[in-house]
Amino acid sequence: AQSVTQLGSHVSVSEGALVLLRCNYSSSVPPYLFWYVQYPNQGLQLLLKYTTGATLVKGINGFEAEFKKSETSFHLTKPSAHMSDAAEYFCAVSERSGTYKYIFGTGTRLKVLA
């Protein structure tokens, strides 16, 4: 079965600093990977996804992620944090079990310090 591990349940960065949120996956087949963001009292919004092709994926709000097969990683980055980036971020892998379903990581709460 596939799984996702997000290292660090809480991450704090200063405004303007680099954001790095870590995600490692376990999969016996080529994974399809997703990053979602959840703002307080809201649902999840897709930031970006990797299916095939280019391993560096650009998403919304200046975020990007790089698929590294050798490291089984799909870390999320943003060069310069903004106060509005404060939210919870979820990494997910698409797993086939009957049809396809998402397996989510436990989430990383990002805090941006002024």
Next chain:
Amino acid sequence: KAGVTQTPRYLIKTRGQQVTLSCSPISGHRSVSWYQQTPGQGLQFLFEYFSETQRNKGNFPGRFSGRQFSNSRSEMNVSTLELGDSALYLCASSLETGRTDTQYFGPGTRLTVL
């Protein structure tokens, strides 16, 4: 295009009662998935419906059930509520059930069981 809508947004019930939550997917989307989100367990997959048929089911007791109507709208029902059922219930829709299909989430229904 309107997003995924969920009603009600907030619900308070007492133990032993039952509850029905509703989800209207994005127009044209035929797949609806349900997730339970709690601080302790994170996001857990409940079930998925596609063309009025349950295609996939997570590891939840039979008290949790759902259905999908011909217009793709979906409902989930929880009977004999327990305190541990307090959670944010998220609905997500996608065009199909393919591995790369992006799931679009609604804002969720926050259920509190007293």
